[in-house]
Amino acid sequence: MTKFAYFPHTEEDIQVMLERIGVKSMDDLYCDVPAEFFHTEEYDLPDAMSEQQVREYFDSLVAKNPKLKVFVGAGAYDHYTPSVIPYLTSRSEFITAYTPYQCEISQGTLRYIFEYQSMICALTGMDVSNASMYDGPTAAAEAMRMCLACTRKKSTVLLSKSLLPTVSGVVETYAKFYGTKLQYIDTVDGMTSLESLKSLLESGEVAGAIVPSISRYGVIEDLSGFADALHAAGAILVEYCDPSALAVLKTPSEWGADVAVGDGQSLGIPLCYGGPYVGFMAVKKEHMRKMPGRIVGETKDGQGRRAFVLTLQAREQHIRREKATSNICSNESLMALWVTIYLSVMGPQGMKEVNEQSYAGAHYLYDELLKTGKFEKVFDAPFLKEFVLRPLVDVKALQTKLYEAGFFAALETEEGYVSFCVTEKRTKAEIDALVAAVKEA
Amino acid sequence: MRYYDRLIFELSKKGRTGYSLQAPQVKAECTIPSGLLRAEAPALPEVSEVDVVRHYTNLSQMNFGVDTGFYPLGSCTMKYNPKINEEMANLAGFQGIHPLQDASTVKGVKEVYDVLDSYLATITGMKHFTFKPCAGAHGELTGLMIMRSYHMSRGDMARTKVIVPDSAHGTNPASASVCGLEIVVVKSNANGLVDVEDLKPLLGPDIAGIMMTNPNTCGLFEKDIKEIADLVHECGGLLYYDGANMNPLLGAVRPGEMGFDIMHLNLHKTFSTPHGGGGPGSGPVGVCEKLVPFLGQNVSGFNGNFGVIVRALAYVLMLGKQNLRLAGRLATLNANYIKESLRDAYKLPIGSVCKHEFVFDGLIDDGSATGKPGATTLDVAKRLLDFGYHAPTIYFPLLFHQALMIEPTETESKETLDAFIDVMHTIAAEAAQDPEILHAAPHCAPITRPDETTAARNPILKYQDEA
Incomplete structure (x- = not known):
């Protein structure tokens, strides 16, 4: 048997354990696997590397990318990125923790998610934030499905042509399979056109529109009249935002949006070739129960002390299965902590x-x-x-x-x-x- | 662990700062019209760096993690997270790379993807992987998109239903729904396996495929997999493998060889990357050769969670072929060892050999003979917290009323397992004598059981809601 740092078993341990189970070898534990599928020999992979070899290998890969x-x-x-963020998020108690289903031993995770939700609400002006999404584009795709859930019997969601192509591309993928009809709002002078929006609303089929706060050309959008036009047509406004810019720009709430989504990457998360980042979603209170993803809420424990729990779980896949608001389970919890610490120090x-x-x-x-x-x-x-x-x-x-x-x-x-x-x-x-x-x- | 009752907002004092930015480099008068600016600054805390460090250190000390103790957690492999992985993912040379840089400037990054792709292909029997999905459920959705794209490309538009076993993870039916598929449930038989006779009449020209995990959520190997695969393929459907339970098959069985066409892996389970309190994960999706043309589903903004992918590659390199062969076997050994050691105190509904996990159906003696209400699976789980363990997954799978699901993983020693077994026996003895001790648990955690009903009825979801 090879000695390996991550496997604590000695040869003697294995023998004692096999005896307790009543089998002769570990391979006997696979007696239920048809022999044609069971591999007794090693796979065609390289030999195990030492830690030093792994380090040298990755150093060689890094050296192949010019520093720009x-x-x-x-x-x-x-x-x-301030130093305290990687330092604190690397703490074992945060990074090696499971999803906080056992709230009594997960108050650290639950508290920072509550703080995260509070800060996302502060930036967007919205009432309720979830605990995070995968990234901005997938948050926008979930918002597309929310448009349909919040407005009954409508088939179409509008996307501004001024959205980043990385965002509209993912929304298009989700729409194709979910069976959502997408239509595109034209741009004028690098911004979403209110006139184009109004003419598309005439169909009566529109459930909502996704519009950016900053266009793909960098232009700060003027969304005056957007929420009114959509609401008059029984549709909702989703705003795709850069949360860093929201510290100074007019908020989705001030524009009258119903849902705010975006990518938290701009809040001090390293570029890291595209991930991990963190998507956010915040909504007006009336849409709370249609929102995808986990939500943390405050309550009290048996002794009356402030405590935090995952709440409103009747929306989620582990309870509702195919009737859930989304299939999302793991999200980007540690990156939500990253963003929370960033906003705290800044x-x-x-x-x-x-x-x-x-x-x-x-x-x-x-x-x-x-x-x-x-x-x-x-x-x-x-x-x-x-x-x-x-x-x-x-x-x-x-x-x-x-x-x-x-x-x-x-x-x-x-x-x-x-x-x-x-x-x-x-x-x-x-x-x-x-x-x-x-x-x- | 000790109770600590502050929120970062409560440490705030006007005028305090915790950052250090370089002095403004160039001056520019702001010409953005006031109508495009927010009325008031956001209500963020104003705290010093030391406030932040102490606050989050205190928060961390109310958390349980793999580095603080053992997770006997079924349905989500919680193995040790090697530290070299962290260091490699955090290399400055990786952290500073923009996702839209030209391929000529990211050759080292590309190699990370290519090498891991080829190793995962060898481990799973798939042809190629896409790394865009950011978690397991995201991988399921992507895999189903591939499944539908394949049928659509053949003009086979009627395949709008997907078969999901009643024991499946909740994400399976939820992902199918998001993918626009109708769900058809296939029942489990008395042995906890997919009932082949129940499956047969469900198959037809409207079936896109079946989603299975093997071993299934009871920790049992689906022995009839070959027959199932043949039946599904004969009807024109595809087989999706939910990789959440891949750990016992590492170095032993390849899903691709069992007839699966599409699968996802949870790098944050099987490939040792940290769970992070619920992400970031990574859910790469692999496919057989004929489905490679459909692999490029655009499901996330850039290139998936690169940082997680680096960690997984570091893990595979450390394992090598020698240790990969042992990983699945030792995980299976550990699970069977606990199962055999505890079946005298906990009901074992299915006694056959398990893989990486197994399910008890509550206590044999729940203490109800004392005249008091008996101890439930929830009570056992909460009592475990007092002894310094995470709780097992409970009330899942839905096949058993008092399901208590245990998965130890290969990184736990015999001593750790023995100590856990002793505690489980102690808890069983407590339940038999005085179930009240269990009802009131945990006694030693930072908080006692919270009032979840009030939390849902009167939601307080942000700091400002409290006032």
């Missing part, structure tokens, strides 16, 4: 500064890029940290030059624009270096 300064957002934002003042610095850096880069003469304006509309320009040069060649200079920037959109993003993490020196590299390209 990120000037792109498009749904994943390079904000600064506070209202830190969130304001993050947005001010991102705004200033993005507008500085915007002006400097236009001065190079290699781009021209596309939209003359307010933006926060992300914007698009029309390139006057070959985009592929430009991108290659920027990669070589150590930058990930000028992401090409479907329309042929190039997209840039600046967060508070980028220094003026880095922005100037990017502009210099653009000039040389």
